[in-house]
Amino acid sequence: MAFGMYAASIPLYQRQLGAISKVLEKGSAWAAARKVDEAVIMGIRMIPDMLPFSRQVQIACRFAEESAARLAGAEVPKPPENAEKTLGELRGRIAAVLDYLEGFKPAQLDGSEGRAISLTIGGNPMTFTGEQYLTGIALPNFYFHCTTTYAILRQAGVEIGKRDFLGAPAR
Amino acid sequence: MAFGMYAASIPLYQRQLGAISKVLEKGSAWAAARKVDEAVIMGIRMIPDMLPFSRQVQIACRFAEESAARLAGAEVPKPPENAEKTLGELRGRIAAVLDYLEGFKPAQLDGSEGRAISLTIGGNPMTFTGEQYLTGIALPNFYFHCTTTYAILRQAGVEIGKRDFLGAPAR
Numbered sequence: 001m002a003f004g005m006y007a008a009s010i011p012l013y014q015r016q017l018g019a020i021s022k023v024l025e026k027g028s029a030w031a032a033a034r035k036v037d038e039a040v041i042m043g044i045r046m047i048p049d050m051l052p053f054s055r056q057v058q059i060a061c062r063f064a065e066e067s068a069a070r071l072a073g074a075e076v077p078k079p080p081e082n083a084e085k086t087l088g089e090l091r092g093r094i095a096a097v098l099d100y101l102e103g104f105k106p107a108q109l110d111g112s113e114g115r116a117i118s119l120t121i122g123g124n125p126m127t128f129t130g131e132q133y134l135t136g137i138a139l140p141n142f143y144f145h146c147t148t149t150y151a152i153l154r155q156a157g158v159e160i161g162k163r164d165f166l167g168a169p170a171r
Numbered sequence: 172m173a174f175g176m177y178a179a180s181i182p183l184y185q186r187q188l189g190a191i192s193k194v195l196e197k198g199s200a201w202a203a204a205r206k207v208d209e210a211v212i213m214g215i216r217m218i219p220d221m222l223p224f225s226r227q228v229q230i231a232c233r234f235a236e237e238s239a240a241r242l243a244g245a246e247v248p249k250p251p252e253n254a255e256k257t258l259g260e261l262r263g264r265i266a267a268v269l270d271y272l273e274g275f276k277p278a279q280l281d282g283s284e285g286r287a288i289s290l291t292i293g294g295n296p297m298t299f300t301g302e303q304y305l306t307g308i309a310l311p312n313f314y315f316h317c318t319t320t321y322a323i324l325r326q327a328g329v330e331i332g333k334r335d336f337l338g339a340p341a342r
């Protein structure tokens with residue numbers, strides 16, 4: 001099967017979200033062992049004027065599901081409530097997104113590099129090609145929030161390393 | 172032009188390294204205004220047992236140049252000396268990698284999804300397909316180190332936001 005827009009998006013999201021879910025599991029175990037309320041972790045910010053931990057995970061999830069839908073020309077799932085209060089609930093959100101991604105077939109995304117993707121950024125309506133949107137917006141944002149998720153737990157003291165971030169070996 | 176391995180790698184590296192170079196420029200201006208020795212910034216670690224700032228930039232650069240070469244079947248550039256002592260020197264390293272990437276044409280990388288990529292990870296010789304290598308190793312590692320570069324400066328107090336991380340609008 002030739003490499004195309006599907007191969008450059010869905011499997012990356014799947015692998016990375018799977019890895020982040022395991023990182024969250026380690027975070028929960030770490031908190032439980034130290035009797036740290038998970039609400040504390042959910043609210044950690046790298047610096048006060050940056051979004052908290054919970055939002056990092058939620059935004060990564062959103063970029064994955066939203067870009068899959070947009071590239072496939074499918075209806076974008078309605079904005080999530082972002083009501084998760086624990087790391088376990090964040091893992092549930094990830095699981096739901098993984099289920100959603102599983103439903104996409106290569107034929108739905110392949111060829112979408114030229115598809116017009118219209119979205120509003122900072123209040124401004126903009127149109128990109130599928131390629132511009134995936135490589136210039138979706139992927140960098142997705143990895144940004146996944147890495148920040150990892151970094152917050154790493155800095156908090158959870159025993160994780162880059163191997164945890166990378167997750168399972170490439171398939 | 173169809174979307175392939177070139178479109179999924181080289182332009183992403185170019186855009187992201189360009190953005191990181193500007194982030195480093197803001198870091199230098201911030202340090203100069205506060206009379207902070209750049210050697211201090213080069214050595215900042217998010218947590219003591221994590222690689223310092225300078226290495227984050229150097230590793231991101233290395234993943235970009237190394238993966239470009241491997242996917243194209245070209246000779247991998249010799250390991251760099253990583254001798255940079257200032258943010259300006261790191262920007263010089265980025266500029267050299269951008270020059271190097273500029274030399275690759277789509278025809279050299281497109282079709283490399285099935286190419287056998289042999290490398291040694293943690294002392295173990297492993298072989299991946301080009302697709303596995305790009306999407307499971309090169310891109311996640313590249314973005315990991317670019318995001319960590321950003322995060323260290325952000326946490327230090329440099330006035331940057333995610334827009335700086337993302338860089339110029341997608342072309």
